[in-house]
Amino acid sequence: MNLDISRYSKTAVTLLILAAIAKALSLSSIYFLNRSGVSQTVDNSYTMPYKSYRFSKPFGIVDVVVKSEDIVKVNQPVYNLSSLELKAIYKTSKNGSDGGFIVALDNTKGKRSVFIKMLSEYNGYTLKELTNEKATFERNGQKYKLEFKKKKSSSLIQEPIARPNRQKYSDDVIRAVSKSEVHKYTKDFKSIWKSISIKEVKQNGKIDGFKVTSIKQGTIFDKLGLKKDDIIISVNNKPMKSYASAFKIYKDVKTMTSLKITVKRNNQTKDLEYEIY
Amino acid sequence: MRKLGLILAYTFAFIMMLLYFSPKVELYYTLEEFLKNEKIIFSDERVKDSGFTLKLDNSKLYYRGVYGGEIEDISFTTLLLYNSLSFKNAYLNSALADILPKKIEYLDIKYAIYNPMHISIDGKGDIGKIGGYINPFSKLLHIELNVAKKEKTKYATLLRKFKPDEKGVLVYELRY
Numbered sequence: 001m002n003l004d005i006s007r008y009s010k011t012a013v014t015l016l017i018l019a020a021i022a023k024a025l026s027l028s029s030i031y032f033l034n035r036s037g038v039s040q041t042v043d044n045s046y047t048m049p050y051k052s053y054r055f056s057k058p059f060g061i062v063d064v065v066v067k068s069e070d071i072v073k074v075n076q077p078v079y080n081l082s083s084l085e086l087k088a089i090y091k092t093s094k095n096g097s098d099g100g101f102i103v104a105l106d107n108t109k110g111k112r113s114v115f116i117k118m119l120s121e122y123n124g125y126t127l128k129e130l131t132n133e134k135a136t137f138e139r140n141g142q143k144y145k146l147e148f149k150k151k152k153s154s155s156l157i158q159e160p161i162a163r164p165n166r167q168k169y170s171d172d173v174i175r176a177v178s179k180s181e182v183h184k185y186t187k188d189f190k191s192i193w194k195s196i197s198i199k200e201v202k203q204n205g206k207i208d209g210f211k212v213t214s215i216k217q218g219t220i221f222d223k224l225g226l227k228k229d230d231i232i233i234s235v236n237n238k239p240m241k242s243y244a245s246a247f248k249i250y251k252d253v254k255t256m257t258s259l260k261i262t263v264k265r266n267n268q269t270k271d272l273e274y275e276i277y
Numbered sequence: 278m279r280k281l282g283l284i285l286a287y288t289f290a291f292i293m294m295l296l297y298f299s300p301k302v303e304l305y306y307t308l309e310e311f312l313k314n315e316k317i318i319f320s321d322e323r324v325k326d327s328g329f330t331l332k333l334d335n336s337k338l339y340y341r342g343v344y345g346g347e348i349e350d351i352s353f354t355t356l357l358l359y360n361s362l363s364f365k366n367a368y369l370n371s372a373l374a375d376i377l378p379k380k381i382e383y384l385d386i387k388y389a390i391y392n393p394m395h396i397s398i399d400g401k402g403d404i405g406k407i408g409g410y411i412n413p414f415s416k417l418l419h420i421e422l423n424v425a426k427k428e429k430t431k432y433a434t435l436l437r438k439f440k441p442d443e444k445g446v447l448v449y450e451l452r453y
Contacts, residue, residue: 015290022294029299034306038313040320040339244342251372 195219378404
């Protein structure tokens with residue numbers, strides 16, 4: 001029995017010694033290891049949202065330039081207005097812009113006759129344009145036409161509507177970009193990289209902008225006026241010094257109404273300005 | 278023979294003690310430094326050494342300074358013959374939703390010495406259930422995904438990388 005106790009105590013002592021060695025080894029290894037962790041510094045300081053203020057605007061001078069040769073025809077859906085039946089058009093100028101009215105029958109109210117004046121609203125539809133054959137209404141940015149002797153229909157007709165072409169501008173004008181076009185890219189993150197590839201530019205080991213290494217023709221980035229080898233230095237006066245700042249622009253662009261991209265092109269700094277409408 | 282058994286038992290006990298007393302927090306900080314060079318940062322986490330397990334609570338993940346998401350619980354367990362790395366409740370940045378699932382309920386990566394050619398992967402997220410393995414010898418990553426029907430359109434971009442096998446299970450394979 002005595003022998004057993006001595007054997008167990010011997011085992012226990014050995015284990016204790018081993019534990020002490022293990023602990024000593026682990027403690028000494030701390031000397032070679034890092035004793036503090038790494039943290040990401042997040043800039044939480046509030047910055048005013050970027051606004052493009054133009055002093056000429058209050059005086060009615062708008063410096064967004066759309067050249068006449070930049071007008072192209074694009075297809076936009078125009079709906080027939082089936083609730084009304086056009087009976088007469090009276091207009092005082094070629095497109096009715098100086099005034100005029102129409103006489104129509106309202107099918108929803110038992111074919112009651114209604115008079116609708118130019119630029120007035122009827123059931124949410126605003127009369128915008130008059131020609132000899134038709135009246136054009138607008139509702140929520142959508143165009144509706146009302147023609148003589150047409151069958152009631154709700155079919156969709158493609159009709160060309162004039163729209164500014166934003167493809168070819170000189171470098172010094174403010175460009176217009178539609179919100180929907182911007183949203184298309186914010187919804188599909190990957191489509192950005194199909195359209196443009198950028199590479200960080202480093203100076204003294206720190207990011208000092210992003211270089212456009214390739215750009216797909218016909219994409220929004222091409223239309224925006226960005227060119228291959230441009231170095232994007234800042235966006236809305238915020239320097240592009242990290243991937244985080246680039247990503248923040250991507251996140252915030254949905255709420256922006258104007259955008260200023262400062263690029264270095266041929267060793268010259270250039271501002272590319274856009275109105276997001 | 279008995280003496281040899283005793284030596285082996287003491288060696289095993291010593292290794293276990295080394296693992297238990299190993300400075301896991303400091304080892305993690307050293308690993309963080311290495312990850313920082315790869316532009317990966319786990320930030321604002323609470324690090325806890327629980328014997329054989331190292332736990333990280335509420336880590337915020339950043340890649341190249343971009344916020345990637347938050348992981349409620351990461352735990353790494355090592356018993357030498359059996360090792361596991363588990364992630365629980367990861368909420369990823371919604372801006373990356375078409376590349377990564379928004380929520381991962383759990384993701385377990387396990388490695389046992391008795392099956393050295395097979396590092397198993399098992400997980401569940403809002404995209405569906407994933408299973409798979411890594412073969413460290415043939416350097417192959419194999420992932421099978423049982424995607425929830427309603428998530429198919431939501432994660433169309435991510436799912437493009439997967440190809441259906443004969444059973445209709447979506448499979449992704451990568452040789453590294």
